[in-house]
Amino acid sequence: MKAKKDATLATYPINNKVVTFASNGLTLSSDTRATCLALLQENLDLKQLLTNFASIVARIIRPFNIRFQSAHGLFSLNNQEKYLCSNTYNLPLSSTSPRIGSITYQSNKPLMMSEGQLFVELHELLVPCLRHALKFAELNALVFKDHLTNVGNRAYYDESLQRAIEQSCRSQQSLSLMLFDIDDFKPINDNWGHLKGDQVLQHFAAILTKIIRVSDMVFRLGGDEFVLILQPGDQHSVDKVTERLLLEVGKTPFLTELGFSTSIGFAHWVLGQDANQLFATADKKLYTQKAHNMVLKKRNPQPS
Structure with missing residues (x-):
């Protein structure tokens, strides 16, 4: 034949x-x-x-x-x-x-x-x-895996974001970055122990993995910091992820019983912007919201 x-x-x-x-x-x-x-x-x-x-x-x-x-x-x-x-x-x-x-x-x-x-x-x-x-x-x-949370680690994030930016340059595809920092994570470790803190990280990573699309990626940068690469990504994508996140956290008793919350920062890639610039823009928004969340918690403290 x-x-x-x-x-x-x-x-x-x-x-x-x-x-x-x-x-x-x-x-x-x-x-x-x-x-x-x-x-x-x-x-x-x-x-x-x-x-x-x-x-x-x-x-x-x-x-x-x-x-x-x-x-x-x-x-x-x-x-x-x-x-x-x-x-x-x-x-x-x-x-x-x-x-x-x-x-x-x-x-x-x-x-x-x-x-x-x-x-x-x-x-x-x-x-x-x-x-x-x-x-x-x-x-x-x-x-390339974070062994505690089973999501991508920092090395994989660095490689993946660079590749995503290169792809967006070639195809003119939209790209967004979302950063997450768990509020008051240190008191969780101090008051409940590091095992409880590890479980919080695992639950949060599982939620992030659940709420994203197949084309998106989730990573743990270290400590209680996580990041999502949304591709394609725009303001609507960020809003949908935030909406799903709040919904899933509210449905997770393990987190709600601890008064869990997270601060979020985001940035949308523009032509000519490198990975560090994109991250810096999202990071600035993250810490602006984190400061705002701290003010709110002081005004409305959780019952002990």
């Missing part, structure tokens, strides 16, 4: 190393398997691995929209339209673990039996490489 020609192949990121593929009947030739495996082993990055796999599928079978779902999230290639046909395969991890994830192929033509057989053979090559790529992604996530 020779590699198929298709005008839509141009839309796929075909790797030049994949020149010719052939199979004997329904079985990939040994040369083809070796070429596929070499390309799949080229990069441990999950997105690049699946992009390379999509190029292999396009060459050997035909172009498909490919979606891979695992505990690490969703990868989708060329998902720009609705497709008439969809076929999903569960990829087994090992005999003791049910699956590594599921992979879905979408197109406007039904899958032929011979194509299904080729997918099974290609999956045998893909799964070992996927296992390594997912492990690599897991280790990377640990490096």
Whole structure:
């Protein structure tokens, strides 16, 4: 079976190393398997691995929209339209673990039996490489994760904000930054103990994670300081996050019983502004509100 020609192949990121593929009947030739495996082993990055796999599928079978779902999230290639046909395969991890994830192929033509057989053979090559790529992604996530709250850490924030600004420069996409500082956090630690303080941080991080969109990101900068990157983001986005935050805090007895509140600062990125300038603008608003909140608490002290 020779590699198929298709005008839509141009839309796929075909790797030049994949020149010719052939199979004997329904079985990939040994040369083809070796070429596929070499390309799949080229990069441990999950997105690049699946992009390379999509190029292999396009060459050997035909172009498909490919979606891979695992505990690490969703990868989708060329998902720009609705497709008439969809076929999903569960990829087994090992005999003791049910699956590594599921992979879905979408197109406007039904899958032929011979194509299904080729997918099974290609999956045998893909799964070992996927296992390594997912492990690599897991280790990377640990490096950039705040272990107490399970959100991004300061290093990940620095990298992510710079990348977000660069993306906004290229695409002219709006971007907003929100900073949070828990009011009177030190007295919580002093009066209730550091374990209670850690639990407050965990509850607050969970709420922030819950109220944002898939495109947004949450980080703990250190202590009781948190930050959100909203992309796209504008004043409406900030207002919606603030509204959801107040609602969720009010529904969390653990926090309300402590008289929990947080000060919020925000800034909207403008062309030519760097990460430090954006943060400084949000930080200034944060401390203006924090001072205001302190005045209000002195006027209306919480009952002991």
